[in-house]
Amino acid sequence: MLLIQCPYCGPRDESEFDYGGEADIVRPKNPEKLSDAEWADYVFFRTNTKGRFKERWVHTHGCGRWFKIVRNTTTHEHGDVTVFGGVEPEAE
Amino acid sequence: MQRYSIFSLARNALSGHRNWPQAWRSPVPRQEYDVIIIGGGGHGLATAYYLAAEHGVTNVAVLEKGWIGGGNTGRNTSIIRSNYLWDESAAIYEKSLKLYENLTSVLNFNIMLSQRGVMNLAHNEHDLKEMSRRVRAIRGNGVDSEILTPAQIKQLVPALNTSKSRRYPILGASLQRRGGIARHDAVAWGYARGADAFGVDIIQNCDVIGIRRKGGKVSEVETTSGAIKAKKVGVAVAGHASVLAEMAGFRLPVDSHPLQAMVSEPLKPILDCVVMSNTVHVYVSQSDKGELVIGAGIDAFNSYAQRGSWRVIESQMSALVELFPIFSRVRLMRTWGGIVDICPDASPILSKTPVEGLYFNCGWGTGGFKATPGSGWAFAHTIAKDEPHPINSPFSLDRFISGALINEHGAAAVAH
Numbered sequence: 001m002l003l004i005q006c007p008y009c010g011p012r013d014e015s016e017f018d019y020g021g022e023a024d025i026v027r028p029k030n031p032e033k034l035s036d037a038e039w040a041d042y043v044f045f046r047t048n049t050k051g052r053f054k055e056r057w058v059h060t061h062g063c064g065r066w067f068k069i070v071r072n073t074t075t076h077e078h079g080d081v082t083v084f085g086g087v088e089p090e091a092e
Numbered sequence: 093m094q095r096y097s098i099f100s101l102a103r104n105a106l107s108g109h110r111n112w113p114q115a116w117r118s119p120v121p122r123q124e125y126d127v128i129i130i131g132g133g134g135h136g137l138a139t140a141y142y143l144a145a146e147h148g149v150t151n152v153a154v155l156e157k158g159w160i161g162g163g164n165t166g167r168n169t170s171i172i173r174s175n176y177l178w179d180e181s182a183a184i185y186e187k188s189l190k191l192y193e194n195l196t197s198v199l200n201f202n203i204m205l206s207q208r209g210v211m212n213l214a215h216n217e218h219d220l221k222e223m224s225r226r227v228r229a230i231r232g233n234g235v236d237s238e239i240l241t242p243a244q245i246k247q248l249v250p251a252l253n254t255s256k257s258r259r260y261p262i263l264g265a266s267l268q269r270r271g272g273i274a275r276h277d278a279v280a281w282g283y284a285r286g287a288d289a290f291g292v293d294i295i296q297n298c299d300v301i302g303i304r305r306k307g308g309k310v311s312e313v314e315t316t317s318g319a320i321k322a323k324k325v326g327v328a329v330a331g332h333a334s335v336l337a338e339m340a341g342f343r344l345p346v347d348s349h350p351l352q353a354m355v356s357e358p359l360k361p362i363l364d365c366v367v368m369s370n371t372v373h374v375y376v377s378q379s380d381k382g383e384l385v386i387g388a389g390i391d392a393f394n395s396y397a398q399r400g401s402w403r404v405i406e407s408q409m410s411a412l413v414e415l416f417p418i419f420s421r422v423r424l425m426r427t428w429g430g431i432v433d434i435c436p437d438a439s440p441i442l443s444k445t446p447v448e449g450l451y452f453n454c455g456w457g458t459g460g461f462k463a464t465p466g467s468g469w470a471f472a473h474t475i476a477k478d479e480p481h482p483i484n485s486p487f488s489l490d491r492f493i494s495g496a497l498i499n500e501h502g503a504a505a506v507a508h
Contacts, residue, residue, distance in 0.1 A: 001401040002393070015403045019392040021347065040493040044345035044436050048334035050396045073348075074396045 002071075007081045008063045020056030022046055023068045050074060093289035095200050115281060116288035121295050124321035125153045127475055128313050129328060130300050130336060132156025133165040134276070135453055135460065136328035137283035137294070138468020139475070141199075144290030146469070147476035152292045153322075154284075155315060157299035161280030164330045167430035168461040169353050169387040171366055171377065173210040173271035175230050175237050180486040180498050181439065182233040187483055188466025189270060195465060201282030203274045204380070208365050210271030211240070211249065213415070215260040215371040223266050230268075240265045251362050251416050260372050260414055273366060273377055273385075279464055303339040303450070310340070310449040326451045326475050328467075331396065331431025333454035340447050345492045346433040346455050349390040350400035354427035356419075358382030367415065374411035383425065386412060390432060390458060399429045432457050437497040442470055442484040451475050452489065 002014040028034055028042055047053075053073045058066045071078035094100060094113050104112055127143060129136045132154045143149040154160075172192055174185035196203050214220045223239065230237040245265050246254045254262045284294055295317070302314030303325065310325045327336045331348045359382050368375040374388045388408035391400035405427055413420045435441060435455035440463070442453050453471045456463060470484035480488060491497055 001403060014401055021394070036493045036495075040345075041343070044492040045343045046334070046345065046347055047343060048347050048394065048433075050332070050335050050348075053394060055394065071393075073394050076395065076397055 002076060002078075004057060005069065005078070005081045006057075006059045006062060006065075007067050007083050008065055009059060012059070012062060016059060016061040017057045018060045020058060020066065022048075023054040023056045093200075093285065096202075115285040116294050118296065119293045121153060121155075121293065121298070121315075121317055121320050125293075126151040126322070127324045127326060128152070128320060128322040129154045129326045130313065131163075131327065131329035132160040132280075132284070132294060132296065133163050133328065133330065134161065134280050134283065134464035135165075135330075135456075135467045135471070136326070137161075137280055137287060138464050139326055139328060139453065139471045140292045140294075140468075141283045141287040141290070142469045142472035143476060144287055144292055147472060149472075149476055150291045152287070153320065154287070154292060154294045155298045155300055155313070155320075156294070156296045159296050160284050160294060161277050164430040164432065164460060165276055165280045165464075167353060167428055168276055169375065169377065169385045170273045170276045170461060171210065171271070171375065172205070172274055172462040173268050173366075174235050174462070175210070175212070175226070175266065175268045175271065176500060177226050177229050178498050178500065179233060181500055182230065182235055183483050184466050184470065184487070185463060186233070186235050186466075187469065188463045191465035191469060192274065193270075195279070195282065199282035199286045201278060201285055203278040203282055205272065205274040206380075207270050207272040208377075209248070209267055209269045210366040210368065211245070212266045213245075213262050213367065213369040213371070214264040214266075215262060215369065217263075219371055220264050223264065227266050235268070236270050237266055237268050240267050249363065249365055249367060251418050252367065253415065253417050258414065260369075262415075267365075271366065273379075276461055279461075283468070300336065300339070303336070303447075305340065305447055308448055310447055322449075324449045324451070324475055324478075326453065326471060328453040328471065330454065330456065330460065331433050333433045333452065337445075337452070340445065340450055342446050344433075344441070344452070344454065344489075346435055346441075347394050348396055348431050348433050349393070350395045350397065350429040351387070351390045351432045351458050352400040352404055352427055352429045353385065353387040354405065355379070355383040355385050355425050356422045357425050359384065359422065362418075369411065369415060372411035372414050374408040374415065376412060376416075384419065384422065390434065391429075396431055397429075398431055432460075434458075436492070438500040439498040440467070440487050441489055442467065442474060442487045443480065443489040444474070444478070445489060
């Protein structure tokens with residue numbers, strides 16, 4: 001079971017979260033200009049990193065907010081929590 | 093290869109079973125092979141076997157980073173079935189099941205295939221309708237499948253709670269009588285022994301660390317035992333497919349996830365059929381040793397760690413107890429995980445790649461064991477002829493670009 005650092009609520013049990021997969025996959029600005037292969041690369045192809053992996057989580061049964069963490073996919077250790085939009089949560 | 097028979101058993105019994113020959117050699121790798129198969133699981137070993145047996149390609153090495161059959165081949169719940177919705181899936185899984193049906197005699201190795209039937213439960217109106225559609229599609233493809241009433245279900249599996257007052261009542265089921273289970277280790281060992289007899293080198297404890305290319309063509313495989321030249325390279329490594337693809341300079345449409353399985357303490361015979369439920373999400377069978385073998389879905393997050401979360405175990409245990417209240421006091425003996433590579437359409441990739449002479453067999457997700465013979469058979473054809481067999485051409489890497497996906501998410505009832 002993972003203990004996930006929600007940047008807004010603190011460390012919580014994995015069962016409170018849903019997983020959003022690989023982070024920072026940017027939707028191409030001009031999809032109509034892309035070839036099928038380039039579009040497929042955006043829609044389907046993934047890095048699937050073994051090691052330090054940046055991924056998205058959402059605190060569904062908590063604050064309901066999305067954030068990113070870097071987690072090691074071989075050890076499950078994680079740190080480097082990032083919030084979207086660069087807005088840091090207020091300190092308690 | 094010394095054939096196994098009642099006579100060889102008797103002969104070896106006279107010498108106290110001390111003189112059995114090794115089932116396969118442990119050779120030192122040669123400088124060069126016609127074909128190198130990366131991954132000594134069921135799929136890789138089956139590929140090597142069919143390359144030799146069907147295509148006469150015997151200058152082959154199988155490289156395995158651990159011991160053969162020690163990855164997902166030894167970690168799955170050993171269920172075999174071919175009751176898939178789509179024509180493309182039905183073709184390859186049915187090919188596989190047909191190969192399984194003769195595999196013990198073909199390999200002269202008892203894979204302990206038990207065609208005890210695979211039952212998929214329906215718990216609501218939607219399940220019933222979906223099941224009816226699926227059974228018709230499956231029968232249309234010439235694969236056996238039938239629909240059972242609750243009374244017939246109760247007769248086949250008396251331990252199931254078919255009471256109408258349950259939260260998830262059992263309203264019907266589909267049954268593939270030719271489905272069942274087999275001894276997964278024996279499948280790997282049988283193919284290994286068969287391939288070895290043709291002269292295939294099985295090299296264990298040999299980790300691949302690089303794939304060298306020359307002018308867009310594969311040339312050499314770099315390993316922890318040194319570099320080995322190869323004209324063609326086939327990759328069959330399940331969860332680590334993306335890692336191998338990265339070595340060859342491209343990406344795959346797969347994500348790696350943990351899939352857990354578990355066994356209970358041994359019980360007296362109580363369940364002689366594989367029971368699956370998509371709605372409450374669990375599948376269970378009873379092994380020859382008496383243990384309940386239980387599995388369900390993947391852990392949601394990406395991982396290469398061969399272990400998952402407790403909550404996934406908890407949710408399938410509650411599903412199991414919903415179906416079989418009698419199991420509520422059974423204790424689990426062991427749980428474990430394997431790493432599965434999941435495609436966006438939950439169908440495998442058996443394909444040529446952007447690198448000439450490099451072939452990938454991956455993306456089997458949660459259901460690779462049942463496909464082992466068919467996958468190896470089709471992959472061997474793809475490597476030997478440098479083009480896919482009609483049975484695996486729909487499972488090309490290009491389908492993610494063309495959009496011709498084979499969407500088996502949910503279509504094949506539960507995960508495998």
